[in-house]
Amino acid sequence: MSAASASPPEIIEVEEKRVACDGGNAALGHPMIYLEMGDENHVACPYCGREFRLKAGATGGAGH
Numbered sequence: 001m002s003a004a005s006a007s008p009p010e011i012i013e014v015e016e017k018r019v020a021c022d023g024g025n026a027a028l029g030h031p032m033i034y035l036e037m038g039d040e041n042h043v044a045c046p047y048c049g050r051e052f053r054l055k056a057g058a059t060g061g062a063g064h
């Protein structure tokens with residue numbers, strides 16, 4: 001483990017598999033993009049590295 005030179009990726013819990021990310025910060029932000037988790041229950045933003053995780057209990061439309 002090396003000393004962190006950047007903030008660790010932020011993890012955000014969401015209730016839907018489709019999320020929008022714009023970096024969440026005017027200075028460090030990026031154009032808003034939509035991310036699809038697909039078959040996964042998490043997805044990382046390629047711009048800012050934030051990770052979105054599907055909340056436990058959320059179906060994401062997959063059903064039972």
Ligand SMILES: [Zn+2]
Binds near residue numbers: 045047048049
């Ligand atoms: Zn982002």
